[in-house]
Amino acid sequence: MDLKAFSYEGLSSGHLACAGCGAVLAMRLALKAIGSNARVVIPASCWSIIAGRHPDASLKVPMMHSTFEVAPSIASGMRAALNRLGLKDTVVMVWAGDGATYDIGFASLSAAAERNEDIIYVCYDNEAYMNTGIQRSSSTPPGAWTTTTPEGKLEEKKNIILAMYAHRIPYIATATVAYPEDFIAKFQKAKRIKGFRFILVLSPCPTGWRFEEKRTVEVARLAVETGVFPLLEIENGAWRITKEPMWLPVDRYLKVQSRFAKASTESFERSVKENWRFLERFL
Amino acid sequence: MRVLLTSSEAISRAVKLVRPEVISAYPITPQTHIVEEIAKFVASGELDATFIRVESEISALAVVIGAVAQGVRSFTATSSHGLLYMHELLHWSAGGRLPIVMAVANRAVGAPWNIWCDQQDTLSQRDTGWMQVYASSAQEAFDFTILAYKVAESVFLPCMVCIDGFVLSHTAEPILLSSRDDVNTFLPPFDFPLRLSNQDPFTLWPILEPALYHRQRKDLFRDASRALEAWKRAFKEWGDISGRCYRPIEAYRLEDARCAIVCMGAVSSTARVAVDRLRGRGEKVGLITVKLFRPFPKEDLLEIASFVEHLVVLDRGVSYGAEGVLTQEVKGALSGAVPVFGVVVSMGGREVFPELIEEAYFVGRRRPEGMGWI
Structure with a gap:
């Protein structure tokens, strides 16, 4: 894949993200794959800020801000309206954080998936409530420090991929900005498929994960x-790993981020292995 | 042609004539059969619309927000806890200047559970920026639905059409329907200048810095107040077309009255009976029915109420620790010009017979100011 061929820039310079924000790199790649014929719905999240303050806008496609819990429903109304207007090719994309996806908006996400709405739903997962200053979400990994889990999170990370799989939607994928070809290929495929498409993007957050801004891509890789983060896709129920892990020691991932300072490597490793054993049942 | 319809059916028929293209709803008693009826119209092809069956009331309003922001006319309906669950998006849609129309079957709120009528649900949403119009009959439920679209789409503010649960929603009355031609003449196609477009992309509702936000709120307030004139024009225009004339505030037997009873919703019909009976006993009493609650027609009320010696307001929604909500509104409009006594007559569907209203009147006659429950 020649990345230079994807010349469309849907993201303006001068956006309001922190330096090294993975969610900004992700939006840039996503819009490169999808193109300008798209409308985006963004619930309360870091991206509510990143998108810009009036009169500036960091997206070059039409965008609607949404309250925290109902972006999939607003997108459903948008989709229905676009279809009524004969604009069936215009892509409707929800761009939500893990708070909106795993937690407060889970009901509306589940309902839109169950209705198989013709929407691309992207969760940029930075594994905590980052916009309010790093509080735990149900996506926060075990052992991770946040301001509401000062001794490290006690619970496991919710497996949102399995939850979405249970909805039998036509396309589910995971992606990270460290693998742009894989990322773009998945968004391109999602664009071609009709129905509810769910893409989980691991989005390293230097501010909340406590690593140097320049290491975002390295942390994602x-x-x-x-x-720790399997790259996969599930097309019409068929699971496929798109990038086999090298099984580097988990420590390599934990040690570059201060948020895991109090985490036990052994128990984190166990959790990663359990996650894979679970996943392998579907492969 | 006269047909026998409940207010719920009347609203469904009005919606069919108005032809929204996106409908989304979640069931709740006593609203449910408004959207059940509309679902039938959609299934049979009588109404060409997309019906999205969501998992909650807040999603129902979210779907409508998503559709209207693309410039497509839409509809939803709810009641009581469903309306409360929408609360956040009531603010969001009014602040977003979306001309949404929603029917609300008024019902008490819990705890404890109660499915019967009062107006606590809509009155507690008073400050969201939504317009609120209250029908007193199935005919008004029908006409006000069409009028709500007309006004909402001219002032870019959302509007609730409120009908008393069960008393109106489930009770059939003979009403006159309008022809499709009449509705088309009255209501132009929906043309929303703020609709999103890929030709000229922009972001809806980005962060506004404090000084600009303050100005945006000032504009919202100004337009919500000016909407009263839009209602009056719409009442007049619809009156010319349909022959059915309405006013924001309606008066009954007010000439030479020393006291006026003030009410809102279906209680108005019972209050007429009470006024007639009191008149028969020599009491100089009349009736004022508030049809339009937001924007509140202050000056119209002042104009007709300033001739009476005192007012007795019948409340079906209260501000706990203060007084009845309608009483507060009436007092606010009159600024002490006329003494006002507020009576909470019915919460949670307590039956309002003419005798109860007569009792409220006599309590108010003895004590022209203050408030009480009967």
Whole structure:
């Protein structure tokens, strides 16, 4: 894949993200794959800020801000309206954080998936409530420090992929900005498919994960290479790993982020292995 | 042609004539059969619309927000807890200047559970920026639905059409329907200047810095107040077309009255009976029915109420620790010009017979100011 061929820039310079924000790189790649014939719905999240303050806008496609819990429903109304207007080819994309996806908006996400709405739903997962200053979400990994889990999170990370799989939607994928070809290929495929498409993007957050801004891509790559974040897709129920992990020691991933300072490597490793054993049942 | 319809059916028929293209709803008693009826119209092809069956009331309003922001006329309906669950998006849609129309079957709110009528649900949404119009009959439920679209789409503010649960929603009355031609003449196709477009992309509702936000709120307030004139024009225009004339505030037997009873919703019909009976006993009493609650027609009320010696307001929604909500509104409009006594007559569907209204009147006659429950 020649990445230079994807010349469309749907993201303006001068956006309001922190330096090194993975969610900004992700939006840039997503819009490169989808193109300008798209409308985006963004619930309360870091991206509510990143999108710009009036009169500036960091997206070059039409965009609607949404309250925290109902972006999939607003997108459903948008989809229905576009179809009524004969604009069936215009892509409707929800761009939500893990708070909106795993937690407060889970009911509306589940309902839109169950209705198989013709929407691309992207969760940029930075594994905590980052916009309010790093509080735990149900996506926060075990052992991770946040301001509401000062001794490290006690619970496991919710497996949102399995939850979405249970909805039998036509396309589910995971992606990270460390693998742009894989990322773009998945968004391109999602664009061609009709119905509800769910893409989980691991989105390293230097501010909340406590690593140097310049290491965003490295951290995302380590997540895949250590097996912490499986790169996969599920097309019409068929599971496929799109990038085999190198099974680097999990420590390599944990040690670059201060948020895991109090986490136990052994128990994190166990959790990663359990996750894979679970996943392998579907492969 | 006269047909026998409940207010719920009357609203469904009005919606069919108005032809929204996106409908989304979640069932709740006593609203449910408004959208059941509309679902039938959609299934049979009588109404060409997309019906999205969502998992909650807040999603129903979210779907409508998503559709209207693309410039497509839409509809939803709810009641009581469903309306409360929408609360956040009531603010969001009014602040977003979306001309949404929603029917609300008024019902009490819990705890404890109660499915019967009062107006606590809509009155507690008073400050969201939504317009609120209250029908007193199935005919008004029909006409006000069409009128709500007309006004909402001219002032870019959302509007609730409120009908008393069960008393109106489930009770059939003979009403006159309008022809499709009449509705088309009255209501132009929906043309929303703020609709999103890929030709000229922009972001809806980005962060506004404090000074600009303050100005945006000032504009919202100004337009919500000016909407009263839009209602009056719409009442006049619809009156010319349909022959059915309405006013924001309606008066009954007010000439030479020393006291006026003030009410809102279906209680108005019972209050007429009470006024007639009191008149028969020599009491100089009349009736004022508030049809339009937001924008509140202050000056119209002042104009007709300033001739009476005192007012007795019948409340079906209260501000706990203060007084009845309608009483507060009436007092606010009159600024002490006329003494006002507020009576909470019925919460949670307590039956309002003419005798109860007569009792409220006599309590108010003895004590022209203050408030009480009977």
